[in-house]
Amino acid sequence: MTDNKPIHDLIREVPEGEAASYGMIASLLPGVGPRMVARAMRSAPDDLAWYRIVTASGAPAGHSGAEEQRRRLKAEGVNIKKNGAVDWSENRWKGPSQKWVEKSRLEIEEVMEIIAGWKK
DNA sequence: CTTCTGACGAAAT
């Protein structure tokens, strides 16, 4: 396996009550595609908050445990829309901590730009 | 070595 560690570390940056998509995570990790993130999830440590990761549409990914995922998210205060998808307008991840940015090879400007793209 | 597939995304049609 490759370094899923950067992926795991980034996911750990997602606080309670917020959710992130595969694309969001991947976009912050150059050279890493959404599928890598998904793969990293499958072999994720138990302490990893995998349930905070959903698809771009906000709906839980098609895996066993999707219902429990929704349950945990809602328990954390994440608002789920009627169609069963996460309400991005309220619970979208605000981005990684500054410490993470320092540790990464990315410039703060790039990160800001990427985050701005999420709102679109 | 080649091929296929995957907890996916985004743009094109």
Added chain:
DNA sequence: CATTTCGCCAGAA
């Protein structure tokens, strides 16, 4: 809306 196409790369077959 749904369907298709392409891209991403690591494992499995």
